[in-house]
Amino acid sequence: xxxxxxxxxxxxxxxxxxxxxxxxxxxxxxxxxxQEASFxxxxxxxxxxxxxxxxxxxxxxxxxxxxxxxxxxxxxxFGQDIGCMSDAEVTAFRSRNxxxxxxxxxxxxxxxxxxxxxxxLILQGCSTREAEQKAAAVLTELGLGNRIRxxxxxxxxxxxxxxxxxxxxxxxxxxxxxDEPTASLDAKTGHHALELxxxxxxxxxxxxxVVTHDSRIFSFADWIAEMExxxxxxxxxAAEYHxx
Amino acid sequence: xxxxxxxxxxxxxxKYVMLVVGLTFCALLMTQQASVFCxxxxxxxxxxxxxxxxxxxxxxxxxxxxxxxxxxxxEVTRVRSVPGVEWAVPLYLxxxxxxxxxxxxxxxxxxxxxxxxxxxxxxxxxxxxxxDLRLPDAVIIDQVGVEKFRKKGIKIDIGTSFExxxxxxxxxxxxxxxxxFLAQPYVFTTYDRALxxxxxxxxxxxxxxxxxxxxxSPRELAASISxxxxxxxxxxxxxxxxxxxxxxxxxxxxxSFGTVVIMGMxxxxxxxxxxxxxxxxxxxxxxxxxxxxxxxxxxxxAMVFLQSFSVGFVGFGIGAGLTTLFGLKVLKLETPPFFMxxxxxxxxxxxxxxxxxxxxxxGLRQIAKLEPAVVFK
Numbered sequence: 001x002x003x004x005x006x007x008x009x010x011x012x013x014x015x016x017x018x019x020x021x022x023x024x025x026x027x028x029x030x031x032x033x034x035q036e037a038s039f040x041x042x043x044x045x046x047x048x049x050x051x052x053x054x055x056x057x058x059x060x061x062x063x064x065x066x067x068x069x070x071x072x073x074x075x076x077x078f079g080q081d082i083g084c085m086s087d088a089e090v091t092a093f094r095s096r097n098x099x100x101x102x103x104x105x106x107x108x109x110x111x112x113x114x115x116x117x118x119x120x121l122i123l124q125g126c127s128t129r130e131a132e133q134k135a136a137a138v139l140t141e142l143g144l145g146n147r148i149r150x151x152x153x154x155x156x157x158x159x160x161x162x163x164x165x166x167x168x169x170x171x172x173x174x175x176x177x178x179d180e181p182t183a184s185l186d187a188k189t190g191h192h193a194l195e196l197x198x199x200x201x202x203x204x205x206x207x208x209x210v211v212t213h214d215s216r217i218f219s220f221a222d223w224i225a226e227m228e229x230x231x232x233x234x235x236x237x238a239a240e241y242h243x244x
Numbered sequence: 245x246x247x248x249x250x251x252x253x254x255x256x257x258x259k260y261v262m263l264v265v266g267l268t269f270c271a272l273l274m275t276q277q278a279s280v281f282c283x284x285x286x287x288x289x290x291x292x293x294x295x296x297x298x299x300x301x302x303x304x305x306x307x308x309x310x311x312x313x314x315x316x317x318x319e320v321t322r323v324r325s326v327p328g329v330e331w332a333v334p335l336y337l338x339x340x341x342x343x344x345x346x347x348x349x350x351x352x353x354x355x356x357x358x359x360x361x362x363x364x365x366x367x368x369x370x371x372x373x374x375x376d377l378r379l380p381d382a383v384i385i386d387q388v389g390v391e392k393f394r395k396k397g398i399k400i401d402i403g404t405s406f407e408x409x410x411x412x413x414x415x416x417x418x419x420x421x422x423x424x425f426l427a428q429p430y431v432f433t434t435y436d437r438a439l440x441x442x443x444x445x446x447x448x449x450x451x452x453x454x455x456x457x458x459x460x461s462p463r464e465l466a467a468s469i470s471x472x473x474x475x476x477x478x479x480x481x482x483x484x485x486x487x488x489x490x491x492x493x494x495x496x497x498x499x500s501f502g503t504v505v506i507m508g509m510x511x512x513x514x515x516x517x518x519x520x521x522x523x524x525x526x527x528x529x530x531x532x533x534x535x536x537x538x539x540x541x542x543x544x545x546a547m548v549f550l551q552s553f554s555v556g557f558v559g560f561g562i563g564a565g566l567t568t569l570f571g572l573k574v575l576k577l578e579t580p581p582f583f584m585x586x587x588x589x590x591x592x593x594x595x596x597x598x599x600x601x602x603x604x605x606x607g608l609r610q611i612a613k614l615e616p617a618v619v620f621k
Contacts, residue, residue, distance in 0.1 A: 095538020110255035
């Protein structure tokens, strides 16, 4: 008699999205961006949301981090129902628990790298000195220790992406949200950026969600959720997804 | 975050300079033109300020100090008869023609002082003695006259003589007086001699200067004197403000200066508004990113207002500073008119800050409308 094989161990659910609906009123033809989309992402994993343009990936990302209100359904992030929170509560929650890496990096061009990277800490009430010390340490870890007083325009795209990663990590958030992290980078630099993200961001107590349609970086994912027409149509370990 | 806001502003040099220049220009136009206007208004009251008398008595139809309707000599006695009058003396005020040595003419403001008391004497004697006014043909001329004659190639000093209405006048002293609205030199002499210099008329007395008895206020005394038919009396302060109000009401001066001040405001609003709006638009992406990262609207509001006010503060500071430099320069030359009462910079600062508030408000509307989700677009 053979014993059933144990299911592979998976950590606790960090983000749970259930039957979320989001419609954008668009004149006579409203856009149904999310149609009862359901999705889970777990701690310690890098989850990728993939799919063709216009399938609702970015909308799903926006509702997960609370920057966009939903019409119906529920979203839990680390056990907290985002949908029930007031604007101020969601903002405070985001400030404490979410780190962002944007497609265009969104580094403020008139601030130095260390000033840019220290913003999340300053938003949490840290003193400038303390925030900049921590930001400098993270930038050093990411290989930019000698450029902390440079301005973003003086850096390459890959270096700017590293600063964006530093800004996302500096306040030690539980959830990292990356929107098309390789879209503004060439293949080699994008690969490096994902390597760096995986090394520096993935921890057992942290969840990393990456939205992309760049199939070259799927190999960095632990779990892949595929979207189509506002729904998550497939959600599986990355290995299975590649195999399929 | 406020430090971040200031760094964002100061390091965007082109826009920062543009904003500061716009507001500087606006502040300069407003404060400088307002100060010139105040100076000009002050010039209209030069006679009131030059002659130290608490109560001025004119013909009942007179509306301001530069308007003279002659009175009968008997009016001095009638004023003296009013209870509450300590003393009253006659004063002659008139614009007369002085003929210079080379035959050219210059209008002068002739002031005839009470011969016995010299009430209304010049504020400051620069050269010579007031007592010498009792000498034959004696006159005292002010520094404006010295300057005007110098420009015509005639050096005025003690002992210099010229003619007033074909009668010889000899300078016995040079004084310093507040410049008059028409920038005519003040020439002082005794009341009796002034009547000889002036063209004869049936009535020659210009006004009566009176002093209230102790315990009687100038305003009370003016009211008592005004009760005499045909006379109108003013306390000195009232005459000062009545004169200014008359010029504001009856001349185009406030309109022309007001137009420049309003244009300054419009230019300031246009430049500051447009540049600050562009500054906000340029930074909208980053402000949205800050919003997404957890910056609440009150923080963003404080950042935008700080940026706006700091630009306003610097712009106003430079503008008001330039006006002050202008003032220091022209006060030495005594022309053009310039007087900056504290209300001018305060009003200028308030207007600049209102412009900044308005600019910040317009920018904030964009930020308030901004969904943090736009950072993912």
